[in-house]
Structure formats: structure tokens, C-alpha cells
Amino acid sequence: MANLKEAMKAAKATGKPQRVTEPTKIEEVKVNLSVRLDLETLNWLKVEAKAKGLPYQTLLNSILTQAKNTGSVEERLARLENLAKGKTA
Numbered sequence: 001m002a003n004l005k006e007a008m009k010a011a012k013a014t015g016k017p018q019r020v021t022e023p024t025k026i027e028e029v030k031v032n033l034s035v036r037l038d039l040e041t042l043n044w045l046k047v048e049a050k051a052k053g054l055p056y057q058t059l060l061n062s063i064l065t066q067a068k069n070t071g072s073v074e075e076r077l078a079r080l081e082n083l084a085k086g087k088t089a
Helices: 004-014 039-052 056-070 073-084
Strands: none
16 A cells, blocks of 8 residues: 555455555544543534534544643643733733
8 A cells, every 4th residue: 555545445445454655644643532522512512513614523633632732731720810810921
């Protein structure tokens, strides 16, 4: 196989794993995952995704990526507290 996308298509069609001959960027690799969400959260996610014209999995990935790149929970809370007090970050 020439690349990851072709290998994934062939694997799906044949039901057998395929070799990838080209190196791939880790950012391009998607992993199937089973996750348990509250029904209310999942419904909200699907409504938001539909409003944006996206699949809900894509929106979830975007939200998680943004959270990963935003800093720690403590840093975000400190920024929010400063904003609430009228201070700038």
C-alpha cells in the first residue's frame, strides 16, 4: 500500500491488516474509541455539530484538541477568575 488512507480502505474491504509503506504524521492517525458520555452531553454535542455542519466526532475531536492546547485546568481557572475580577491575562 502507498499510504495510510489506501491501507485503511483495503483493510476495511478485505478485513485484513495492511502494511503502510509511507511514514505518516501522528496528527493524521485517527483511532476508533468507545467512550461513555451522558445522554444530555451527547445530545448537546450532536446539536452543536449539526449547527456547524460537522460530524459530531469531528466536533468532539476539535473540542478536546482545543482543551489540550489551552493549558492546565488550574491555568484556565486562574484566567477566568481574573476575567471575573476585571483583570486582563
